[in-house]
């Protein structure tokens with residue numbers, strides 16, 4: 001039942017993303033420069049809430065645009081109605097719906113769907129991660145120097161030692177390909193699917209990473225904060241890798257250098 005509701009909520013919201021893509025929807029700005037929210041984010045959220053409430057009216061929901069709908073429940077749905085809103089607003093099809101489910105504080109299920117490329121990712125604790133019903137696994141690369149990486153930057157730049165541009169610069173100066181796609185949820189899925197060996201970002205919110213966190217773990221990967229401790233989606237920084245390059249990437253994010261051949 002939980003899984004069916006999760007799949008339905010994700011698909012209903014993705015259908016709305018498709019219906020309105022490249023149409024004349026309204027766009028407004030949230031706090032920070034160019035931190036957008038569109039009419040479609042709200043419509044997507046409504047569809048997700050309707051699906052959850054129809055089956056589980058007493059579950060807790062935390063959603064990006066509406067905030068916390070607190071209920072005394074051991075289940076919490078963590079919702080990003082569109083991850084990659086800036087892409088969506090510009091007609092760039094790198095965006096998705098992302099929904100994670102926590103039970104008693106532990107992530108137990110996650111779904112991420114990008115309808116434009118028809119990629120539906122799903123993970124369940126102890127069962128595995130799937131892309132369109134096929135099992136997926138992280139890559140096997142064991143050195144950052146030979147890795148393919150992805151990152152993201154916050155809406156308001158954080159100027160701090162080992163900040164986003166410093167780490168980016170260190171990797172790029174060594175010739176390591178680092179992509180910046182604009183959807184943390186897609187970034188995490190593509191680590192899970194073995195397309196990227198690692199992802200790091202300095203400032204995310206729980207809805208950006210909740211579903212992707214379990215999708216990477218169940219694909220055999222590792223997810224931590226920037227210091228290398230076990231990941232907490234309610235804290236800001238994230239490093240998600242295939243596991244093999246994890247310690248090296250943690251070191252690089254804390255001032256260390258890329259290990260040479």
Ligand code: IPD
Nearest residue numbers: 082083084085152153182183184
């Ligand atoms: C953003 C995207 C982006 C990441 C930002 C997030 P939004 O989410 O995931 O990749 O770099 O930190 O806020 O605003 O498109 O839902």
Ligand code: CA
Nearest residue numbers: 080083084208
């Ligand atoms: Ca997001």
Ligand code: CA
Nearest residue numbers: 064080082083
């Ligand atoms: Ca969003």
